[in-house]
Amino acid sequence: MEKIVILTGAGISAESGLSTFRDEGGLWAQHRIEDVATPEGFARDPALVHGFYNARRAHAAQAKPNAAHSALARLQRDWPGDVIIVTQNVDSLHEAGGAEDVIHMHGSLAGALCAACGHRWAAPPEMAVGEPCPACHAPAARPDVVWFGEMPYQMDVIYDHLANARIFASIGTSGQVYPAAAFVHEAIAGGARTVELNLEPSAGSSSFDETILGPATETVPRWVNKLLGQR
DSSP: OOOEEEEEOHHHHHTTTOOOTTOTTSTGGGSOHHHHSSHHHHHHOHHHHHHHHHHHHHHHHHOOOOHHHHHHHHHHHHOSSOEEEEESOOSOHHHHTTOOSOEETTEEEEEEEETTTOOEEEOOSSOOTTOOOTTTOOSOEEEEEOOTTSOOTTHHHHHHHHHTOSEEEEESOOSOSTTGGGHHHHHHHTTOEEEEEESSOOTTGGGSSEEEESOHHHHHHHHHHHHHHHO
16 A cells, blocks of 8 residues: 655644744744754753753643644554654654654654763653763763754664655655755655645745645645545
8 A cells, every 4th residue: 555654844843832943932042053952062061951951841741732743643543554754853742642653853852862872761851961871870861852963863764664655745844954855855756746734835845746835733634634535
């Protein structure tokens, strides 16, 4: 059966109250990316970085999945083929909405990572500077989030899925962050039909076969209903 690969970005969680990079007044607007989302920033001021991600973790824990998250979980459940969800988001709203085996290419606020040995574990609500790793005991705990300048997770797995996709959908992404911005080209090379669902056209919208504009809570359920009605 046809495999569907879906890439989601900050736009799908915005209607759940989580800030995108570009929201005025949001958490990101209060800090320079270089200070809170790079390895160099963490080395300079780990307390600032931990404080930033502690705030994001607390904010995300209060958010609820919206109709778009639920619709994708329904598509995953009812579509006769595979539905692979790849997200750039570090929240857990896809899982809260019922999705399974979500690929978090940029990591997760729910995880902690040892910068010394690479061990991963569930993050506490608040992380502190010098927190020891449960495995090697080095005081090197950091959020398990991919920062600018670092390689996203599971790229080989993602590229394999894109090569075999018959439908590729990009939902709520700006089309400005690589390598995710190039996924549409990988999918096209594999013969996939492509669709973008976004509030406004992304930087790469001209590469898609179809563009559907509007709030994700409206466009995604309609798109899912159409797919399930046509199968």
